[in-house]
Amino acid sequence: METEAVTKRNTQRQNVKSSSTVCHLDEMHLDGLPSELQNQSLVLDVVSRGLAILFLLAGLPLMICIAIYSWLTCSGPVLYKGYRLGKGKRQFTMYKFRTLPVGHDKTMGASIVGRKHHSIPPFYWFLRETRLDELPQLFNVVRGDMLLVGPRPLRPEVYMRYCGGIVDFDRRFWGKPGLIGVSQLLTPSNTPKRIRARLDNLFQEKRNGAKHTFALVAYTIFLVFRKVMVKGVYAYLRNIVRERILHKEKDRRFYERVPQTRTFTVFEERTNPSRSRRHVGVVLDINETTMRMYSNMPLHEQIPCITLKTLCMRHGREKTKTAHCAVDALRGIKSDEKRFIFCYIVDYNPLTPFSQYIVDKYILRKSMAG
Numbered sequence: 001m002e003t004e005a006v007t008k009r010n011t012q013r014q015n016v017k018s019s020s021t022v023c024h025l026d027e028m029h030l031d032g033l034p035s036e037l038q039n040q041s042l043v044l045d046v047v048s049r050g051l052a053i054l055f056l057l058a059g060l061p062l063m064i065c066i067a068i069y070s071w072l073t074c075s076g077p078v079l080y081k082g083y084r085l086g087k088g089k090r091q092f093t094m095y096k097f098r099t100l101p102v103g104h105d106k107t108m109g110a111s112i113v114g115r116k117h118h119s120i121p122p123f124y125w126f127l128r129e130t131r132l133d134e135l136p137q138l139f140n141v142v143r144g145d146m147l148l149v150g151p152r153p154l155r156p157e158v159y160m161r162y163c164g165g166i167v168d169f170d171r172r173f174w175g176k177p178g179l180i181g182v183s184q185l186l187t188p189s190n191t192p193k194r195i196r197a198r199l200d201n202l203f204q205e206k207r208n209g210a211k212h213t214f215a216l217v218a219y220t221i222f223l224v225f226r227k228v229m230v231k232g233v234y235a236y237l238r239n240i241v242r243e244r245i246l247h248k249e250k251d252r253r254f255y256e257r258v259p260q261t262r263t264f265t266v267f268e269e270r271t272n273p274s275r276s277r278r279h280v281g282v283v284l285d286i287n288e289t290t291m292r293m294y295s296n297m298p299l300h301e302q303i304p305c306i307t308l309k310t311l312c313m314r315h316g317r318e319k320t321k322t323a324h325c326a327v328d329a330l331r332g333i334k335s336d337e338k339r340f341i342f343c344y345i346v347d348y349n350p351l352t353p354f355s356q357y358i359v360d361k362y363i364l365r366k367s368m369a370g
Helices: 002-015 035-073 104-108 122-130 137-143 156-163 169-174 182-186 193-206 210-245 353-363
Strands: 079-085 091-097 147-149 178-180 263-272 275-286 290-295 305-314 317-333 342-350
Touching: 035 091, 035 122, 035 137, 035 147, 035 210, 079 156, 091 137, 122 210, 137 178, 147 210, 156 193, 169 193, 178 182, 178 210, 182 193, 182 210, 305 342, 305 353, 317 353, 342 353
Parallel strands: 147 178
Antiparallel strands: 079 091, 263 275, 263 305, 275 290, 290 342, 305 317, 317 342
């Protein structure tokens, strides 16, 4: 029986080829939903369509500019069209500005695009990080496929690979997906689906109403504007100052270094098979692959793993978040800090998806809300 079940699951996964082909999933029957939930969905649908029309009219010049630039700088269609799961697991065509090369979704399969995908030019990373690439989904809201606020729509192959065994995950299909997702605002893009599902379900239970739609839309506009200013305007002005005033080279780093003030490292170094020494270091800055840290004790290159700890405020109390990472490489450089004798460049890699989430959320601060 177990062999048959495994064979059946493998067959289902092989049938999922890409987001450009329809995946046949069993649709949910929603006839038994409470009447108050259906009435609330109707109100939200009317509110969402009305606001979407206003945003389309206001954002049309910006969308035209993005479309023209994309048409001039990349080959293929300006808009990407892909299948997503909507209410009751019914599939619909979702639109967004194309940020990946044509055909990339076929090779990507059910994987999630992260910052380590080097094939994406800087302008299209800017669109992804500021969420401006999702503006065409306003047409989906006007058509009735989506709401303004709700769980983000999933690719069928992502649902089948990562989400099938998560408790209460299918509750998101009781209503329409949203252009703005609560979990999308509060967590990084590669957060484990279990954590995102819990946030989305919590919002649907307690705060899913018209007034919360208005509040979240206003908050999202603020976050997008802040992201555009930081990632676009500030970065552009910083490069102008570096080149024309300081006469330095333009900053061409692919990864952005994030300064740290409350992050430190803990690792153990074995002096012999029965004894070990514990080291504590201070992280100066960090990006997705590398960190720069200070220490008053010399380190050896054979250290296999390192523990990152960062202090953050949660519900008015200071909490410590911990991530366990493998050390891919370690090299020493000259220390420019008087308090510390040694300085090291450490190439790291989180050991588990949860450690990756801690790094992205609390150390790199990659969520829209920071």
